[in-house]
Amino acid sequence: MDIALIGGHGKVALLAAPLLVEAGHTVHAVIRNPDHAAEVEATGAQAVLSDIETLDAGGWDELLRGKDAVVWAAGAGGGNPARTVAVDQDAAIASMDAAQRVGAMRYVMVSYFGASLDHGIPDSEPFHAYAESKAQADAHLQRTELSWTILGPSGLTLEEPTGRIDLDAAESGTVSRGNVARTIVAALGHPGTAGKFLQYNDGEQEIGAAFGAVS
Template sequence: MKITLIGAHGKVALIAQPLLVQAGHEVRSVVRNPDHTADIELTGAQPVVTDIERLDADGWDELLRGSEAVVWTAGAGGGDARRTYAVDRDAAIASMDAAQRVGAERYVMVSYFGAGPEHGVPEDDDFFAYADAKSAADEHLQNSGLAWTVLRPSALTLEEPTGRIDANASEGTEVSRANVARVIAAALEHESTSGAVIEFNDGDQLIDEALQSLD
């Protein structure tokens, strides 16, 4: 599969890329900083340098043309509400619309546990812009014509991967970034994840089994 991964220098993305390459996928990885291309090349992916905040519709089409799938792991990193909306909402939505236009039918969004219209974060909370932006992006994706999956991991840790998750969690605890990367890779392999919102923690069930149980 030809995959374009957006937000390629993040901690989860850097773990996910070699997994995708090892699975036989052709991975184009989008970064803003040209200094990060060497790190991307070490994963086996092909770096593409562009600023997703500045792309117009034609630019997005050019970026995604030829792709069969899009994986979104980008994020503004918080702190600046304007930039949070520009990246986590506006650029994400623009990428979804472009994916539809160019025929990149599969789309995997990495969101966060608790996102959605009922996220419950008050407007005076510093986290509100992120919660609001991610929820808007998730909703747009779910209403698109794409074969979408929304992954909502809980609090991220740097623990070693266990390869096991709880995909039926009622509340968030924590999950390793390495397990999130494995869920990204596995989600692209399982048709059962298309049209699914998956909120998950570290747990006891093998990732493949947890995703297969979504059938």
């Protein structure tokens, strides 16, 4: 597949890109800082310069035209509620709408464990903007005609990836970013994950087998 990897210089994206290339995909990693291009291209991906906060509908169409799939791994990083809404909600939704318009019908969203419109985070809490933005984006994605998968990893760590998760986890724990990268590849490789919100911690289930059993 020809994949648009949004947020191409993020920690998860940098781990996912070489795995996607190794799996035979063409990866266009979208970044806004040209200083990051060399690091991104060292993964085997092609760096694409674009500021997703400022793209209009035509810009999004141009960015995604000709792609088979979109992987959303971007995030504002917290700290600025307005920018969080602009990136994690508005830009994400704009990418979904463009993906439908141009026919990039496979869409993998990296969300988080417990993301929901019923998140219950009060407005006064710093996490509210992120929780609300991700929930709105996830809800919009589920209303589209895209072949979507939402990934809900728990608390992210820098531990070495094990290639194993707990897809049956009832409560949030932790998961390595390397394992999240592997779940992106697995989601794209297993059509049965389409239309699913998959939440997970690190665990004992081999990722490919766990995702292959989803139906």
